[in-house]
Every structure is written in structure tokens, then in C-alpha cells.
Amino acid sequence: MKRPLIKSCLYLAILGVISLSISLGAGCKRREITTSHLKILDHEEGEPSLAEGMANIDPDFEPAYLKLYRSGELKKRGEELWSMMRSCKLCPRECGINRLAGNRGFCQASSQLEIASYHPHFGEEKPLVGRGGSGTIFFTNCNLRCVFCINWDISQGGKGRPRSIEDLAQMMLNLQKMGCHNINLVTPTHYSPHILLAVDLAAGRGLRLPLVYNTCGWERLEILKKLDGVIDIYLPDFKYSQGKMAAKYSSGAETYPEITKRALLEMHRQVGVAKPARDGLIYRGLMIRHLVMPNRVSGAKKVIEWIAENLPKDTYLNIMSQYRPVYKAFEYPQISRRITREEYSEALGWAREAGLTNLEIQGFPP
């Protein structure tokens, strides 16, 4: 009597295991079909999917460029900027060089995109770095060409290699996959056509990170207007308050203060004041940098006063203390040393006196 009972129990147990396996398998299979089906629908409806990985951002955030991507305007603007390289006026140098014919302008760029590197960067402003880092892309060449440039090998030494627009789009998606919180475009001005066309490609493949336009600040209004609705965060320098200093240390760019002031007002009009979201990261707004230079070369007092008088008092300002004499700086006695603690402190004092409330204070380096 016992044997048939044991046999029946074993039989029932085996049946149970088999049925559990089938039901788990069916469940998994159902999920796979549903997910891939949704992805196909996304593509069919012209909506970009997150096929390239989930973005490490606030779920309520939608980058500015998606709207322009959906309407086709992003590509159109990229193509308009591209055609401007025929007689290049993408920056205030206004060389008029035909880059499309392979010529290089003052910035040393032709129409061939060149990139030095891309990677998560943890040395940028805290609200851009978070836990995953700022997804930095370093573009080769530069239109300002400062004698004290810390990245002179990239900006003026030609470090980097030719890349396609497709490569650039893939870099953006890779940075998103790595968990970066934004795409940080370092020295982007001379490659603005390539950037817009790459963002158009990447948006279609799931890019969701905010774009950071990390610029020297010396930007033409006409070009900035093409970036309206594309860029989420402007990160410009305001390097000098006096044209003669800009001319001396930045390759004759005497118009720097006047053009940069107009550019800052336009950037603020487009994106407003930079305020952190619930997760402490900044997704939109204007973030200004000022590098304090020795012997008051940068004119920090006037720079700070102008910001306080012409932009909201809670405008984000990073007062940077890390100036080091590098590259050709040793040829100029006034800028051939680091700044003193007193020089940095007096800049902070001017900012507080001017009533600026949203300061990033780096502290004085040891």
C-alpha cells in the first residue's frame, strides 16, 4: 500500500515543478515580448526610445532639444549652421573662411570634426557632477586661444583625431549609458553645426541628458539664437572686464567684454537662473565661471559688479581660484605666478558686497 502512495506523491511533486517552470517561463517570455513590442511601437510612432539605456536623471526632466527633434527643427538648424561654414562666421572672429572646402580658420578647425577625448568628469561644478559625473566631450581647437590655457594641447596643440557626426552621437549615448548626468560640450563654438546634427541623431536613439554648453563666453548672438531650445545649461566664462587684457592674453580678442556681456544676457533669457532640482543636480540655467587672475588682470571687481547689476542676484557664479601659469603664461610677467590668498579673498568680498547669493566658492588651493 505504501509504494503506490509514495509513487503518487512523487508524481504530483514532479508535475508541480514542471508546471511552476512553465508558468515562470511563460511569465518571462510575456515580459520580453511586451518590452520589445513597445520598443517597436516607439520607433513606428517616431518617438525616441530609451533603447540605449536609462538616463541617470530626474524622471520629471525632459531636455529642451526633444521638442525641436520631434518637429524636425533641430536638424534644420544644424544644417543652417553647417552652411555658415562656407564663409565662417560661427564666432566673433568672423574669419569668412570656407571651411567646407577644407580650409582652417583662426580656430584651426576645418569642417572636419576633431575630438580629443570623452569621459565622465568629476572635477566640474558639484551640481553637474552628482554621483555619475559630467559627461565631458573635449573638442579640439579653439577660437579664443588664450596664452594661459590649461588645455592648450587640445585647444591650440591640435591634440585629438577626426571623428564623424555619427561618432559624436554615439559618444553622447555612451556617456548616458555610463551613468553621467549631462553632456558637457567643452569649447563647442566652432563645431556647433556638428553638435546639433549629432544631437538630432542621438535624440532619435534615446538621448535624454541635458546639454551643457561649456564656452569661453565670447559668442555671437546670431549663433546663440540657433541654440535657443537646444541647450539646457549654459556654462560660460566671463574672463575679463577690460578689452585690453583680453586682447593681450587672448589673441587680440579686444571685443571680449562687450560681446560676452550681450551673450550672457541672451543665455539668461533662454534658460534663466540655474537652480538645483530635488536630487541636487542642475538641469537648466545659466552658470557663470570667473577665473581670478594675478595682479587683477581679469578685472574681477567689474565682472562681479556687472553680473550683480544686470542679472538676478541669485545668478550662479563660480569664483575660481585654480589659476596656474602654464603654456605661454611665463612670457608675461603679470600672469606668471599663481594668485595669492588675498587676491582670492578680495574677489569673494566684492561678490558679497554686490549682493550675489548663489556663489560657488572653491576655497584657496594649498
Ligand code: SF4
Ligand atoms: S569658428 Fe573658427 S573659422 Fe569660424 S569664424 Fe570662428 S575662428 Fe573663424
